[in-house]
Amino acid sequence: MAIQQISVFVENKPGRLADITAFLAEGGIGIRAFSIADTTDFGILRLIVSDTQKAAQVLKNAGVAVSITEVVGISIPDVTGSFAKVVKILADAGENVEYAYAFLTPEAGHAYVIVRVDDNAKATAVLKDNGISVIDESAVL
Amino acid sequence: MQQNYFNPEIELASREYLHALQSARLIKMVENCYNNVPFYKKKFDEIGLLPADIKSIDDITKLPFTVKQDLRDNYPFGLFAVPREQLIRIHASSGTTGKQTVVGYTQHDIDIWAEGAARAIAAAGGKKGDYIHVSYGYGLFTGGLGLHYGAEKLGATAIPVSAGNTNRQMQILQDFGSDIICCTPSYAMFIGESLKAAGIDSSKLPLRAGIFGAEAWSENMRREIEKSLNIKAYDIYGLSEIAGPGVSYECCEQTGMHICEDYFYPEVVDPETLQPLPDGQFGELVFTCIGKEALPLVRYRTRDITALSHEKCACGRTLVKMLKPKGRSDDMLIIRGVNVFPSQVEHIILSLGMEPNYQIVVDRINNLDVMTVKIEMSDSLFSDSVRQVEDQENRIKAAMQATLGVSAKIKLVEPRSLPRSEGKAVRVIDNRQI
Structure with missing residues (x-):
């Protein structure tokens, strides 16, 4: 019943969100929903995507820290x-x-x-x- | 001008007298090391050196060097030359991988250390009847007790305020009328700013001088401290392996620090070749504890980079001067007076089960050292919850504080984002302009 969500660690610096979303687009992964939680130093981008496992692989290969949560x-x-x-x-x-x-x-x-x-x-x-x-x-x- | 000597017989001694004194003490020391410290007997035997080969201080170059690792290898008491019941004090300073460097003192050792600190306070104008406000930390760190015993040896009144609690510092400065304050230069800056913020006019305070050491500071900082506290600021140098603060001290000329070379014989060597360097040339400072009983270190490499000057000082002292150290020949950082090794930080990170992908950045913000440890985020550290990630940061922060004895900011950064050159990470970025 639960839905898989992928969370991505994003440092607070210009262009980082653009990079991450571009990695997903290049991997042919669609974003269904998202939210961003931010602190002074970093943000957590939380996404519901068309293919969670593939998204995790694509992002890990690009050197991004990810976590999958239900x-x-x-x-x-x-x-x-x-x-x-x-x-x-x-x-x-x-x-x-x-x-x-x-x-x-x-x-x-x-x-x-x-x-x-x-x-x-x-x-x-x-x-x-x-x-x-x-x-x-x-x-x- | 009054020259403020504590022990003019030594401080103004002829070079010939000092040479004879140093020679006699070195001969005695080498015998002591050979007979009572198995580590040194082995080292001397390895190079075929007998105590009888040392006939004067000029033979010091025949002796082997000692490094901090030797102290660690013989942790805690392996290098002591006296039976335990003769030790009256132990101090320790932080070392790598959490292991401290332990030093011990006999009554005689405490006396000569106090003598060095007393010379330093006298050179800064201290005398009987003065209030000596000691704001160095008291404890295993040698700062607090070093200046404390120096003040008492001088016959002045020691006020053991210790570090921290700035409101109390300010109250004592006003109510007791402290004459001389001793602390780290960054804390002196902080007290000056706090006085200003509290609307207290420092020119109305009796305070006339400060003795500052245990961390690097610049001439600019000296001027700022002198202005904000309305005092004359003096530099002091020391390290626990040799004694503590008072190994060398500045006089009114402020052109270098006079070394108590009657007890702590200095050399400056090329850190690569280990060959002695002449006056004026910068190299690594090496000390031989020719007057100490418990821990008579032979040619101990301090890692501090400085140069010596044997020219007679305008203050009248003949004791050799060392310049303010301009760096270190190893990777040790001094953060707010506390020794920090990158390897300690690495050890903490590994002990928390994280990958050792980190970088230490040191800045000086408002004249205080600020250490930030950047750590690369990993899947094991990361979670979808901000609270959990912040808990991880706080856990690392607490471990750093507990082990290093100094606070560090933790900044989690993206994986593989820290610069690496030739496969080896750049571990330390020191942005301090001193």
Whole structure:
């Protein structure tokens, strides 16, 4: 059920993001969603891509540090309060949201949200129990 | 002008007198080494040297050299020439791979070290009744206790403030009316800035001089310290292997540091050929501890690059002068007075299970040494979580602080991004303009 995400270490210096995205493009890898977390010295680029294993290989060959993590994908209706409801469910279940990001979807009237939690299986179960639609990888690729 | 000698009999002695004194002491020392230090007996035997071959100080060139590695190989007490019950003090300084260089002192050794420090304080104008404010760290490091015993030997009043807690430093400077302050030059700068920030006018303080050492500093820095603290700033040199601060010291002329050559006999040699160099030529400074009992090192290579001058100084002292060291012949860095070897940093990185792909960058920011260790990011260090990556940084930082005794900034950089030349990484970039 979980979705594979590839995270990339990016030093804070001009042109670095351009390099990394170019490596992916040259490898024929499509980016479905991404977010960037930044600190003073470095950033972490998190991507959902068309082929995670190939992306990891391409980036490693180019000398980039990568990490693959499983994250939970959720489809929520594009209605005020939808995301608040999701977060509340996770909070009530004691699941800490490390980070989250949203992106457009081919599914009209919905948004997809990626959340990173400590326990994917538990989060998935509790969301489903509360009627939230958890998506699998095929939905985003 | 008052010349401020602590021991004029030695400080103004004729060269002939010094030569005789040094010769007698060297002969005694070599016998001591041969009879009481198996390491030296073996070394002398290897080159077929007998104590009787040393007839005067001029024969010193027949003796073999000693290096820091010899101290490490005989860690901790293997080079001591006296039974343990005669030792009254141990000091230590940081070495590579976490192993310290351990030195020991008999009562006599402490006395001669204190004499050197007393000469230094006197040369800076210190006298009985003065408050000597010691802001060097007290502990295994020789800075604090060195100047402390020097102040007491001189008959002045030692104030053992130790390093840090700048508010207390400023309060004591004001309330006690310290006459002379002793610390690292970078800390002196910091105190000056702190006084200014606190709105305290340094010209209203009784402080008249400072004795600064344990790290490299420039003439520019001297002028800045003199201005900000409204004092005259004196240089002092020393190393624990030989004694500690007070091995040599600056006089009012400030044209070099007079070496206490009645106890610590200096030579300057070519670091490649190890041949002695004449006055004025720069080379590696070598000391022989002709007056010491516990750790009588023979021709110890300090790695400091300097030149000697035997010209009589305008201050009246005849003791040979050494110039301010202008660098080192090995890769040791001195960061805020603390010795740091790149190999120590490497050892820490390896012990944390990381690849040793690192670079040490040293800058001087606001007159303080700042060390940054760049480490290449690897798959094992990396994670999708900022918090986890920062935890890794903090873990490395804590290990550096614990082992090196000095803080380092950690900067994680991309894999294979650190420069390598001919397959060998450039480990150290020292940007300090001293």
